[in-house]
Amino acid sequence: MAEQFQLGFDPPGPRPPYQVLPQDGEAIYYGKIVSGEEADGLLQTLLNEVPWRHDETVMFGKRIVTARQVAWYGDQDFDYTYSGHTHTALEWSAPLLQLKERVEEAAGANYNSCLLNLYQDGNQGMGWHRDNEKELGPQPSIASVSLGAERRFDFRHQESRDKVSVVLEHGSLLVMQGTTQAHWQHQMPKTKKVTTPRVNLTFRRIVRQ
Numbered sequence: 001m002a003e004q005f006q007l008g009f010d011p012p013g014p015r016p017p018y019q020v021l022p023q024d025g026e027a028i029y030y031g032k033i034v035s036g037e038e039a040d041g042l043l044q045t046l047l048n049e050v051p052w053r054h055d056e057t058v059m060f061g062k063r064i065v066t067a068r069q070v071a072w073y074g075d076q077d078f079d080y081t082y083s084g085h086t087h088t089a090l091e092w093s094a095p096l097l098q099l100k101e102r103v104e105e106a107a108g109a110n111y112n113s114c115l116l117n118l119y120q121d122g123n124q125g126m127g128w129h130r131d132n133e134k135e136l137g138p139q140p141s142i143a144s145v146s147l148g149a150e151r152r153f154d155f156r157h158q159e160s161r162d163k164v165s166v167v168l169e170h171g172s173l174l175v176m177q178g179t180t181q182a183h184w185q186h187q188m189p190k191t192k193k194v195t196t197p198r199v200n201l202t203f204r205r206i207v208r209q
């Protein structure tokens, strides 16, 4: 076990866990659920062992290959469609299964799949979208673990256009649930300030049709 140090001062902002959204959904930021050295090790393992691939998507009728890389893990022989393509799930690795259990305990939900994203640096991001695919059911719980570079994550309300942001720390967990995907879009903006990689894991529950 790594030694735990108590901060002698309060960091700015509310203490996790806290609710990020002011209304119409729940996005709970739990802060760090994996600590220093363990989070560093997990980041290195995932960078080295995951078969990262560039994602393909269709935009304005053109096929685009995204800068960000992805990998898709899940139970059994899951197929999942995102960005207009069907992907077959990779088999869980031991470190991913271990992390899944920890996330399920913290979030109080069960997940059967995980989409991993690799952003090499701040030149890579993800545009505004909602995770409202029908395979996720009506009020999906999506648990997002961040490793590596700290990045800002934004929410934008569909009707009011209100915006709220949260900085996703190394080893942290953010859970989006309830009506979040119905009312809010989210994005990971690009930034010149970040020069190191970030790995994101979004645990999801695919509902059989």
Ligand SMILES: O=C(O)CCC(=O)C(=O)O
Pocket (backbone or CB within 6 Å): 115, 117, 126, 131, 144, 153, 186, 188, 200, 202
């Ligand atoms: O990288 C992130 O934190 C967000 C990823 C995301 O929104 C997604 O995979 O749908």
Ligand SMILES: [Fe+2]
Pocket (backbone or CB within 6 Å): 129, 130, 131, 186
């Ligand atoms: Fe998303």
